[in-house]
Amino acid sequence: MKMKAVNKKMVGLFAVLLPLLVLFFYVALRSGPLAPVPVTVVTVEKKQISPVLFGIGTLEARYVYRIGSVASGRVKLITVDVGDVVHAGQVVGEIDPVDLDERMNAQLSVIKRSEAQIRSTEAQLRDAAARKKFTGGQETRYRLLLSARAVSAESVEAKHQEAEIARASASAAEAGVSAARQELASLKAEYQGLVKQRHTLLLVAPVDGLVTARQAEQGNTVLAGQTIIEMINPRSLWIDVRFDQLQSAGLNAALPARITLRSQPGHSFSGMVKRVEPLADRITEEILAKVLFTVVPEPLPPVGELCEVTVSLPPLPAFPVVPDASLHRVDGRLGVWIVEHSGLRFVEVRTGMADRDGNLQILGGLQAGARVVVYSKSALHAGSRISILNHNSKEGIQ
Amino acid sequence: MISLAGRDILHGWGRFLLTGVGLGLLIGVTLSMAGIYRGMVDDANVLIDSSGADLWVVQQGTLGPYAEPSSIYEDTYRGIRGMQGVARAANVTYLTMQVRHAESDVRAMVVGVVPGGAGEPGQPGFLIAGHHLSGSRYEVVADGKAGFALDDVVTIRRNRYRVVGLTRRMVSSGGDPMLFIPLKEAQQAQFLKDNDALLQQRRRTEANPLFNRPAVPGLLEAVIASQTTNSFVNAVLVQLKPGYDPEVAAENIQRWKRLQVYTRSQMRTILVDKLIATSAKQIGMFLVILSIVSAAIVAFIIYTMTMAKIREIAVLKLIGTKNRVIASMILQQAVGLGAIGFVVGKIAATLWSPFFPRYVLLEPGDAIRGFLAVMVISVMASILAITAALKVDPAEAIGG
Numbered sequence: 001m002k003m004k005a006v007n008k009k010m011v012g013l014f015a016v017l018l019p020l021l022v023l024f025f026y027v028a029l030r031s032g033p034l035a036p037v038p039v040t041v042v043t044v045e046k047k048q049i050s051p052v053l054f055g056i057g058t059l060e061a062r063y064v065y066r067i068g069s070v071a072s073g074r075v076k077l078i079t080v081d082v083g084d085v086v087h088a089g090q091v092v093g094e095i096d097p098v099d100l101d102e103r104m105n106a107q108l109s110v111i112k113r114s115e116a117q118i119r120s121t122e123a124q125l126r127d128a129a130a131r132k133k134f135t136g137g138q139e140t141r142y143r144l145l146l147s148a149r150a151v152s153a154e155s156v157e158a159k160h161q162e163a164e165i166a167r168a169s170a171s172a173a174e175a176g177v178s179a180a181r182q183e184l185a186s187l188k189a190e191y192q193g194l195v196k197q198r199h200t201l202l203l204v205a206p207v208d209g210l211v212t213a214r215q216a217e218q219g220n221t222v223l224a225g226q227t228i229i230e231m232i233n234p235r236s237l238w239i240d241v242r243f244d245q246l247q248s249a250g251l252n253a254a255l256p257a258r259i260t261l262r263s264q265p266g267h268s269f270s271g272m273v274k275r276v277e278p279l280a281d282r283i284t285e286e287i288l289a290k291v292l293f294t295v296v297p298e299p300l301p302p303v304g305e306l307c308e309v310t311v312s313l314p315p316l317p318a319f320p321v322v323p324d325a326s327l328h329r330v331d332g333r334l335g336v337w338i339v340e341h342s343g344l345r346f347v348e349v350r351t352g353m354a355d356r357d358g359n360l361q362i363l364g365g366l367q368a369g370a371r372v373v374v375y376s377k378s379a380l381h382a383g384s385r386i387s388i389l390n391h392n393s394k395e396g397i398q
Numbered sequence: 399m400i401s402l403a404g405r406d407i408l409h410g411w412g413r414f415l416l417t418g419v420g421l422g423l424l425i426g427v428t429l430s431m432a433g434i435y436r437g438m439v440d441d442a443n444v445l446i447d448s449s450g451a452d453l454w455v456v457q458q459g460t461l462g463p464y465a466e467p468s469s470i471y472e473d474t475y476r477g478i479r480g481m482q483g484v485a486r487a488a489n490v491t492y493l494t495m496q497v498r499h500a501e502s503d504v505r506a507m508v509v510g511v512v513p514g515g516a517g518e519p520g521q522p523g524f525l526i527a528g529h530h531l532s533g534s535r536y537e538v539v540a541d542g543k544a545g546f547a548l549d550d551v552v553t554i555r556r557n558r559y560r561v562v563g564l565t566r567r568m569v570s571s572g573g574d575p576m577l578f579i580p581l582k583e584a585q586q587a588q589f590l591k592d593n594d595a596l597l598q599q600r601r602r603t604e605a606n607p608l609f610n611r612p613a614v615p616g617l618l619e620a621v622i623a624s625q626t627t628n629s630f631v632n633a634v635l636v637q638l639k640p641g642y643d644p645e646v647a648a649e650n651i652q653r654w655k656r657l658q659v660y661t662r663s664q665m666r667t668i669l670v671d672k673l674i675a676t677s678a679k680q681i682g683m684f685l686v687i688l689s690i691v692s693a694a695i696v697a698f699i700i701y702t703m704t705m706a707k708i709r710e711i712a713v714l715k716l717i718g719t720k721n722r723v724i725a726s727m728i729l730q731q732a733v734g735l736g737a738i739g740f741v742v743g744k745i746a747a748t749l750w751s752p753f754f755p756r757y758v759l760l761e762p763g764d765a766i767r768g769f770l771a772v773m774v775i776s777v778m779a780s781i782l783a784i785t786a787a788l789k790v791d792p793a794e795a796i797g798g
Contacts, residue, residue, distance in 0.1 A: 009408045009409075013411045016415055017415075020741055027744065027749070028748075053533075054533060244533065246514055325525040327517055329517030329518075332639070334517045354532060355532070357532070379447070397526045
């Protein structure tokens with residue numbers, strides 16, 4: 001009876017101790033450095049990938065017109081404001097002409113005086129011509145009378161002298177008319193010069209466009225060359241994009257692009273790479289490019305807004321592809337861990353381009369069909385024990 | 399031969415087990431404490447290993463980038479890349495900040511890395527989900543401790559980033575999870591002021607007649623633009639070609655580039671001996687106290703257990719049982735209690751370690767050392783009880 005009680009107690013003790021020991025060995029082997037590393041595995045497939053380049057830039061106007069005065073002066077008038085649509089030739093402002101109008105009036109009077117002068121010289125010319133004609137006739141008549149010996153030679157000489165004087169006067173009068181006309185032309189040209197000068201004081205829109213800045217107001221004194229009105233051609237919006245040089249292989253003109261404005265994160269606009277700038281940024285190590293909208297968005301987004309640009313490259317030839325998470329550097333060699341007979345082997349690989357989802361081309365070192373470790377719960381090494389979770393899992397190990 | 403100890407344990411096995419479990423929980427706490435210390439050291443080692451660097455190039459005279467702020471020009475790496483023995487060199491920035499996610503924020507160390515792909519210096523060593531930074535802007539690879547899921551959107555300064563990859567065990571020396579973002583954005587984040595501050599700065603610059611000169615159009619814009627750029631990074635991570643001595647390469651860079659360079663072992667010294675030294679000492683002190691307390695408790699338990707059956711021991715002595723048998727009975731019980739305590743402690747420590755906010759590393763070596771310590775303490779503790787038991791007068795068996 002007593003032995004039975006002892007046996008019962010022993011059973012009770014072992015019923016507790018045994019599971020405790022089993023649990024102990026389980027935790028000793030399943031946790032800590034002795035535990036196998038959970039990994040997910042993917043089978044390498046040969047497929048095409050389409051790399052995507054990602055750039056960031058600002059919306060800029062291709063043509064910016066800065067309208068200013070060619071001479072220093074005071075602003076008399078500004079007729080437009082920021083946001084106004086203006087047309088080619090429209091006067092948007094004016095610089096105070098100071099005394100230019102008065103000088104033009106004076107010039108007009110001088111021109112009129114010059115015209116009167118012409119009329120006066122023309123009258124003199126007519127007078128001289130009449131005298132020249134009369135004295136010429138007298139001279140001819142006296143020469144005939146001399147041949148009939150009706151007058152003295154002296155009289156003929158006197159008539160000849162009169163005729164010569166009259167001819168000289170006529171020539172002088174002709175020259176006077178010509179000089180007066182030339183002077184009038186000169187005065188008129190001077191007047192035209194003043195008119196043109198007056199025109200340069202008008203600020204005129206060179207093209208149809210949109211006023212983006214008004215940098216001076218009525219009464220301000222501006223320097224020659226200083227911008228007063230800035231306008232853009234809204235049809236000429238483009239994006240000044242910067243691509244990291246590390247991630248710009250394959251960037252070319254005419255590639256399709258998607259443009260996302262910072263103010264409209266959920267929406268993207270289609271576009272096209274207009275050109276890749278021949279000069280890169282030396283400091284920021286970026287490639288610069290210009291991207292055009294296929295259709296300019298309405299209403300116009302503000303110039304200077306931040307944009308994200310994604311440029312899709314054409315699909316590359318098919319190569320074995322692995323997720324980039326499977327790539328590791330071990331002892332300076334870049335490669336992947338492949339699973340062979342539930343053991344691990346590190347294989348050095350040569351990598352190509354990657355797409356946006358992290359699919360990476362393997363140009364050498366790995367064949368399609370190999371099983372590659374993608375995610376692991378800790379860093380792997382050659383002797384790591386692994387336990388493979390669900391195959392081809394894209395979800396990862398959570 | 400009848401095992402006296404076994405019979406005695408069987409007599410009150412429930413109580414014996416419960417005492418063992420109680421002791422075990424105490425040992426579990428001690429093991430966890432050792433695990434916390436190991437975890438801190440291991441975090442520091444992982445920080446060093448995961449950066450993938452053989453050399454750290456930082457500002458002259460600083461202990462950067464982890465222990466002290468350091469800033470060097472971003473194009474310094476070009477010169478370093480050209481030095482003999484250097485295989486790869488990459489800029490990196492570190493910034494500890496609050497990262498907003500949904501309604502809450504998470505304290506994290508934002509690491510700016512050159513998105514050159516996996517295996518480049520500074521990149522996370524392995525992932526548990528998603529993919530590496532693919533060169534797109536506004537992507538982030540986060541440590542799992544941050545509590546983010548794939549495709550979550552987090553806000554760093556004024557930009558929003560999409561979580562594209564998750565990694566593990568990537569924490570700063572302070573235990574904050576790391577977030578990897580492209581270098582350029584990290585540089586901006588490091589020096590980007592809030593919009594109000596920027597406006598204030600612009601106003602101040604505009605008010606300064608030195609910069610706002612009417613006769614020099616464009617000067618003000620140029621000055622403002624130059625105020626908002628950042629051409630600094632915290633460190634350059636260098637990987638060496640195989641066969642080159644890190645000490646020699648470090649010496650060369652230090653000499654010719656006039657910068658501070660640390661090798662792996664030096665960086666480990668900085669992190670372990672300088673950065674976590676105080677917390678490690680704190681934990682070490684606590685570990686010592688905990689060990690003493692555990693030893694004392696084991697001793698008291700054995701002693702009270704022995705005292706509880708002092709009458710039975712007197713009877714044993716009365717019937718002529720040898721002292722050796724009595725001593726071995728007490729010793730076996732003490733060792734048995736210690737063994738149960740250790741098993742329970744190891745299980746408990748392993749089971750609760752994942753719930754700690756920081757990494758707890760339970761090393762098998764520590765477990766073996768712990769087991770030996772528990773045995774030694776049990777033996778030592780039993781000596782007190784054995785002495786008391788041997789001193790007992792057999793007459794007490796009938797006298798009491």
